[in-house]
Amino acid sequence: MLAFTARRLLQLIPLLFVSSILVFLLIHMAPGDPALLLLGVDAPDEDLEAIRIKWGLDQPLPVQYARWAGRLLRGDLGTSYVSRFPVLALIKLRIPATIELAALSFLISSILGFSTGVLAALKEHSWIDFVVTSFNTLILGTPSFWLGLLLILFFALYLDWLPPSGRSVGLLEDPGKAWKYILLPALSLGLSQGAVLSRFVKSSLLETLTQDYIRTARAKGLRERVVVVRHALKNAMIPVMTVMGINLARLLGGTVVVETVFAWPGLGQLTIDAVASRDYGVVQATLLLTVVIVLLVNWLVDVAYAIVDPRIRL
């Protein structure tokens, strides 16, 4: 198991390396002179030249990449062209909000998706199945940003139960106060991903219930609950874990949109603001950080998969 985990982790290194090259090249294709963006159009030519030399902007691309990668490994993510703050400081300010939102959304999507998927599978062709399937189809056709606006309209503006936007304190600092602000954004993300998961859980469980060993378990006289919980669910969940991992990775992309809807001060909002203001230093760092997180999540899913199904360690 340790060897498998280490092997998968080592396979990440070339992926991270190529991802960093992609992000570096992408941002370097952007128009505009970084020195001008940093110092402003009124800066004297000698200052611009000094910045270019200091940052290696006059060097060939491979040299620039090597210097940038070296700074990354030392924890230096560069400087924001707009605010002049270190990008790492900006990210540290914003990342807790995104982690909270992604974690709660993941929890909501997993609970909803799992429970409704199992219910729909066990009550196939019943009215419960019809309600769950219809609900999932409806949610899947609703973009998360519109779902967010609908939730704001109904719960915040019409019923006045919850605030429409913003974040007060961290969820771990003061849950009693924080939950009101995070609930609607987390639902916007969680419902969509939950619908995806629900469909997959249903089809995976239905497929598992047709297997020979399930027929054997029933023939042995085991109660249906035991057949489902002890035999079917365990095996049906193996492919479902992959979908849950994909969901978690997708959530990180989805937070970009939902943070904009709810003015949630997270990494997604930071990225969009940076794109709008052509703050390429921040865009570069947040893109790379997101890819690193996605790759790490995929690695964790692989490891969890191997724990549950020992066959794939071979």
Place this chain on the structure above:
Amino acid sequence: MSDNTLSSGLRRIPRRSEGIYATAWRSLMRNPLGKVGLGILGMFIFTSLGAPLIAPYDPIEIFAGDELLPPSFNYLLGTDELGRDLLSRILYGGRAAFAVGLLAVFLAFVVGALSGLIAGYVGGAVDAVVMRFWDMIMAFPPILLAVGVVAVLGPGSFQSAIALAIVNFPRFSRLARGGVLSEREKEYVMAARSIGASAARILLRHILPNVLATLLVQFALALVWAVLLEATLSFLGLGTQPPNPSWGSMLRSSRSYLRIAPWYALFPGATISLLLLGLNLLVDAVRDALDPTRARRLA
């Protein structure tokens, strides 16, 4: 021989064999949800193409003094914050959604499928490099990749089409490659090779028609994604730029007026949802039509 025997004999005569697409079309037409999806898509295509004839007003015409009006006889879906007719903007917004979506998916289809066909046929280092490159692209969450590309190219409809095409390249490429891998060792390919057909001719004339069905399903799926991502990019202010109408940008603007003009968000949002619903129903039906075993497994 009696009439009954004759007619029952005639009924047993098998149909002339028909192609896969004709069979799939007939199967699609027997699927009620597929027909609903096709109807919804047809309605959107009709209204988008016919927007200049159907829309009551110019979508960018401002009617001063008529800002944020609710639905009425003059403005069937109400007006926005500048006094522009929402119905007209929604009708014209469909053009942006389809134009960007179709351009993006067509580009992705051509580039992605070509790269997959070549990588799968040539194999070796070419295959490894191409597939690893697409794996890298797929490591990026689609919306973030699209945002990153737009950050470089700048906001706009054409730029968002390029961004959406890049997001979809890997899927088409992997599907095409998978198809080539399973077809290239078949006898008809060997026969073509043995009579001296070039690689290009074998790929395009012989192998591509046999993998086209899978690619068409992906085309439909990618179109659903492209419409959604275009609306998302516009919502983020990175897609179609004002004053040109786009459903996503209308939702973006509506946020500030949710309390006083909820219709401003409801109608564009409902439009996007209806189109996505229709596309999803159609895609499911197309998949079932082209892969009947899938329909039997899910039944």
